[in-house]
Amino acid sequence: MQAISAIDVPSAPVAHTGRSWARAAQDIRQGIGHRELWGHLGWQDIKQRYRRSVIGPLWITLSMAITAAGLGLLYSQLFEASIGTFLPYLTVGFIVWNFILGCLTEGSDTFIANEGLIKHLPAPLTVYALRTVWRQTLMLMHNLLVYVVVLAIFFNDLSTPGYEITEHGTPQPGLSWAALLAIPAFCLIALNGAWVTLLFGIISTRYRDIPQVVGALTQLLFFMTPIVWSTDILTKRFGEGAADWKILVAELNPLYHFIQILRAPLIGNTQSWHHWVVVGGITVIGWSLAFLAMRNYRARVSYWV
Template sequence: MQATSTLDQAEAPPAVKSRSFKRAFADVREAWDHRELWGHLGWQDIKQRYRRSVIGPLWITISMGTTALALGLLYSVLLDAELPAFLPYITAGFIIWNFILGCVTEGTDVFIANEGLIKHLPAPITVHVMRMVWRQVLFLAHNLVIYVIVMVIFFSTLSEPYRMTAGGTLQPGISWTILLAIPAFVLLAVNAVWVALLFGVISTRFRDIPPVVNSFINLVFFMTPIVWDADILTKVTKTGEDSQWRVLIAELNPVYHFVEVVRAPLLGHYVDWHHWAVVGGFTVLGWFGALVILRNYRARVSYWV
């Protein structure tokens, strides 16, 4: 009995230590220190996907360009919007949405897909999340080519105050505020990491989560102002009370705020402070939740995969 008690006491400190916020922070910090590893693996993912393709990753750009052009032409007619203002709006929105979509859907599967590396590579589990987010950043970089082309074509319209739809909000036009897109995207990438950590660990334990997320994300797309402008919510109603209720459809959608803080500076739109407040709040709360999950279940991921 005495030997058993001594053994339990000897094993107790490591068990407590493994479930501490210090270990959770260490996992994230060590993953950043391994940036050469996940950076290289992310590049290899891109190269492997288009290994035998003639134009390689340019297919990413072509796919984005054709989708944005087709939807821009269609919805500009349906919503009675000016094409020179609406096509850049849809293009920028789709580029940001594809980044969010990739981080969420691949984030739920990030540890399951890296089962072999997790079991054989002695590295923090956050490394696999960093690799996935970096891969999505590379996809976004390819898609930005379409944004540049569209901006060059319609710069004369976007460089001055303009409205996307008749009676819509007057936007100030592109100016130095376009630089705000840089910190906004950094915030977006930082949030992508905690989303993948949180949903990745939960999905590893409960394998029904990925298909549920994949189904729900389609609904989020249609509820987010990407192929439609938020101004339309106030134009389709006659009374102010109904208008406020409809605006909540967009305002209560957190994805809308993440898209808007990046898209608005790129298009010369005014960015209301509450978008930044919502994004900042989700950043703090999301990372707290991810660190709690990482603290309690980080060591179990290798057994669940």
């Protein structure tokens, strides 16, 4: 609490009572307005996690580098893929996946983990959700250092028009100025991370089994999402009829679309508008559910935790 004393907080408790759309909107609006508070808390989470460590938060980067290098070398051999195109594909996939995974798993525990602050700090509930998303954003920024190194090493491979992720796979256009689409893509993913944290966080305060359910499902979703494998592999292994498998395994997996809108521009893959449509639709539906949860159960969170 000492670290928070230097940050401006509301002088009076924020009203958490009553069911009202206006109060739910006010909570979200005020939460966004307290940027210094949730920004400070998120950064303190990173510092606290690696306190007394020799290299500190750089362990985030080092862990990602080791994972990407090890699995990239392994799976590129298993799938007979060129390391120069497959390793960047896998690296960016892991970076985006870690952000999504953090929002899902840590988001479910957001209000439970902030029990003490919720009961004693007069701040909007949205502050704690944004704290989690900001913490995941800081970790993603550390992991992007791995992407920069991989990009520098394999830039020629990724910038060659018509390159393939796997042998005899779909030709890709290569890196171009379309890489700037990664900026709105990440903003859209972070926006979804906020509603996921709010919605799952509220539900988890009432039903404590939810974090365990989310943790178990994310393990399954990891293997079903094209991160360490690409959709080209389905066609190579099972023939043209694998298009049906692609629809079932990849296209119906919402996480695939989230990963692809950010991964595609960063490694020069084909940009497909339908990924953006799916993510946009999920954003609208997700925020509608989160807003409904805030309206109906926001006042009960402080009692449930």
